Amino acid sequence: MPPQKTKTPRYPKSHIMAASGIAAALSIFLLVIPTTDVEARRTFVPLELETSPILEGQPSVSDQLDALISETVTVASPLQLAHPTETPIQTEASPAILQSRATAPESTSAELAETTDSPPTDWISVTVAAGNTLSVLFSQLGFSAASLHSVVSSSKDAQRFTRLKVGQVVEFKKDETGELLAIRSKLNDLETIRLDKKGGTFAFTTESIKPDVRTRFAKGEINSSLFLSAQKAGLSHNLTMQMANIFGYDVDFAREIRKGDSFEILFEELHVGEKRVGTNNILAARFTNRGKIFTAVRYTDKNGNSSYYRADGTSMRKAFIRTPVELARISSRYNPNRRHPVLKTVRPHRGVDYAAATGTPIRATGDGRVVHAGRKGGYGNTVVIKHGQKYQTLYAHMSRFAKGLKAGDNVSQGQVIGYVGTTGLSTGPHLHYEFLVNGTHVDPLNVKLPVSDPIPKAERTAFLEISNSLMAKLDQQGSTQLASLEE
Incomplete structure (x- = not known):
């Protein structure tokens, strides 16, 4: 049997005309509505649509289009003009208002800043970044080199502002002409330092919370x-x-x-x-x-x-503390018969070695007077302290001495006298510590210490x-x- 032909359905002519009219109206509607990226002006295009009824008792195409536009504008969010100070587009507006929007000149940048920016605060806050110095901050804020010199030279305390730390917040205050009036910085939860201009100089104050x-x-x-x-x-x-x-x-x-x-x-x-x-x-x-x-x-x-x-x-x-390096590890004990690790010969080890990182502080174990501070053969950088007539202590292999320490200085128990190193005959960073009683070496770990x-x-x-x-x-x-x- 020959294949049957499929019949194409036929719609009433009035339905086709109505659908074509709605599609054309929607296309025009989408073209004339502005987006947020275009200039905020409206263009009116007169539309003359036939009012042929779709079906008996139904609204005309024109009435349906009016209803669709009204519903769309009501549901959608208000569309904003490109200029931030203008008001949103309204669904209803008089020709006079629309004409005013289309012909009004654009605001100047100064007027825009005045409209949108909040008023300036009294203090300008700056967070210190890596590599920042007080000079860098002054330059960034437009202060002169003379102003910086006036700040730093105003007092010794004022120089605390030159010791900035990353993350520290420093605040500056200007007058109407842009000249520096004051600086302040919160160092911690308990202390804030401040400089205020008084006459031709700056006065330093510190605000402390008890x-x-x-x-x-x-x-x-x-x-x-x-x-x-x-x-x-x-x-x-x-x-x-x-x-x-x-x-x-x-x-x-x-x-x-x-x-x-x-x-x-x-x-x-x-x-x-x-x-x-x-x-x-x-x-x-x-x-x-x-x-x-x-x-x-x-x-x-x-x-x-x-x-x-x-x-x-x-x-x-007691007159002496046990260890000259806090919480260090003992790497070698007192041993009169020890084989030296560098010389490879039996050589008495008349002290205790404390292994620690280079630069670890070394403390005096008791009050006394420095009798030697310098190089001492295989000991390397060495400090020797005499404690009265009976006791003496020795600290060897230091990387460096405490600043200003010299023979003849009096030191107190716990005072830092140098820093761990590996100078002299040493295989690694450590402190070699000796304790002598009446000129004779004793084991620092077992000697009975006098009591206060x-x-x-x-x-x-x-x-x-x-x-x-x-x-x-x-x-x-x-x-x-x-x-x-x-x-």
Whole structure:
């Protein structure tokens, strides 16, 4: 059978005319409506559409187009003119308003800034970037070299503005002519420094906030290292070092710390409002090392001198501290029969070596007078300190000496006298430390150190009241924290 032909459907002529009219109207509508990228002017195009009904009882094509335009403008977001100070296009506007928009001259850039910019603030804020100096900041802001000289030379304190750090915020204030009136910078949460022009120079002032001092408790158990355990307990690096220094007379933190050792401390925490801004002194502490308990209480005597004593009032301070390099690793001990690693001969090792990075500070282990500061054969850069008539200490292989240190200077216990290095006969950066008693070498790790005086009898009663109160707080806080952890 021959294939049947498919019949093309025929629509009424009135329907085809209506559809063609709507399509033409929509095309014109899309062409005449402006976008955000074109100039904000309207062009009116007269449209004459036949009003042939689509179906009996339905609105005409013209009526449907009017309704469509009205609905589209109502639903869509208002279209903005290209000029930021003009008002949005309205769906209805009089010819006079439209003519005004089309013929009005464009605003000048000055007028635009005046319209859109917020008023300038009194202070211009600049954040210091890498490589910035005060001279660079002055140049960026248009201040003269004479103005910079006037600032820096106004006082010694004013030179603090030349020691800028990356991220530091510095603020400048100008007068109507652009001349510098003042500079200020917040150094931390507690201190702001400032310079104000007075006459022909600048006056320096510092604004300090006095923080609230609160007492806080912390405890921890050492599993791997003192630093990690202290950090986990919420202690800052400075507090950890303070604790190590307090117990440094009794505990050698370089070789005697063991897993399971523990600590409890009461310390001062500084707050501005509810914000923690730092820490201050340790008030009381308890350190357990290999089962032995050491205590410390801070006490200020009637003369205003503060020191740490054991809870019973005996002195913690000895004439010498055990280690001249804080928390360093012992790489070689005192050994009269050691084979020298460089000379390859049996040569007594009459001291202790502390391995540390080049540049690590070296501290004097006791009060005394420097009798040598310079090169000393295989020792390299060396400092020798005499402590009274009986004791002497030696510090060798330094990379450099403390600034200004020389023979004849008096030094105090804990004072930095030089920095770790590898000068002389040395296979790597370390400090070689020797201890002599009446001119004879002894093992610095095992020598019995002389003890300082205990609490004076006249102040013993006052000290014990403070000591008993602080030790009770340690016990109470420790029990409270343990109970909260068990819950």
